[in-house]
Amino acid sequence: MKIIELKSDAMRVTISDFGARILDWQVQVNGSYRPIVLKYNNEADYLSDQFYLGAIVGPFANRIKDGRVDIRESQVLHLDRNEGLNHLHGGENAIDKQVWQITRYSQSAVRLELVIQDMWNGYPGALELTAEYTLENNRLRLRVSAFSEKDTVAGMSAHSYFNLNGVNSHRGGLEQWLTTCATHVNINDSNGLPIRPPQSVKHTQYDYSKRHLLTQQKGSELLDNNFIFSNSCSKAILESFDRYLKLEVSSDYPAMQLYTGGHLSEPFCKNQSVCIEPQFGPDMPNCKNHPLGLLPANTLQQHIIDYTITTE
Secondary structure (H helix, E strand, O other): OOEEEEEOOOEEEEEEOEOOOEEEEEEEEOOEEEEOEOOOOOHHHHHHOOOOOOOEEOOEOOEEHHHEEEEEOOEEEEOOOOEOOEEEOOOOOOHHHOEOEEEEEOOOEEEEEEEEOOOEOOEOOOEEEEEEEEEEOOEEEEEEEEEOOOOEEOEOEEOOEEOOOOOOOOOOOOOOEEEEOOOEEEEEOOOOOEEEEEEEOOOOOOOOOOOEEHHHOOOHHHOEEEEEOOOOOOEEEEEOOOOOEEEEEEEOOOEEEEEOOOOOOOOOOOOOOEEEEEEOOOOHHHOOOOOOOEEOOOOEEEEEEEEEEEEO
């Protein structure tokens, strides 16, 4: 496992070539460093990781019903089904379990590349994937891109678990404040798939338009839902319990999966940290009215995710 450390005056971030993942993220707080992402104590544990800790997930992030995508009437994709009947985060041994090539790096940036072969886990074409992290002062920018020689689906995301209180703090992930500008949410069926159409968040337990402490919000311990944004705003804000440390996650993706770690288990604790995953959304290639994530042949798909940390 090759490791690159990015540094700024405000923070330091450790990136691995295994899954192009964030292994560690520490922020300057009152003269010392505070670790804010969940991690394993031993590098070897990442080889059997079941929680996608800090990894780039995909080629298509989230679930696809029955692993099936109807690209057109004459072409149906049958993707690897690794969660019951669902295709989840690219299937078994997906890009989070692959060794990416580090093609460029400095103290402030690293670029990783991965090529997966035609029909790997059911994805057509030789998919060329990149993930580029750039650290500037208090902002980490992630730029992901995908290119294929054949029509396929793509839409990568990042899967870090955040606890701004400090991952070793006695305060768990639910002892954080959450705010989003999401207008709608996907309610899940028993298989974690969206019941369409999306529901307005107004006057529901999913309304985080005003800051809420997660422990005081109904159903927060089971939160694993996709939040949909308007064109004017696509961000979520997470704050430490004392509201001293603030993380703003923004993106050009239309949605974010908010997951409070309700399925975390040994060596971690349930609800120990919170995932914020910008993306297209679950099963969106099959959305009849407005499909997202379809990648035409010889077309470059690019998306940006910004993580900005401030203190008060």
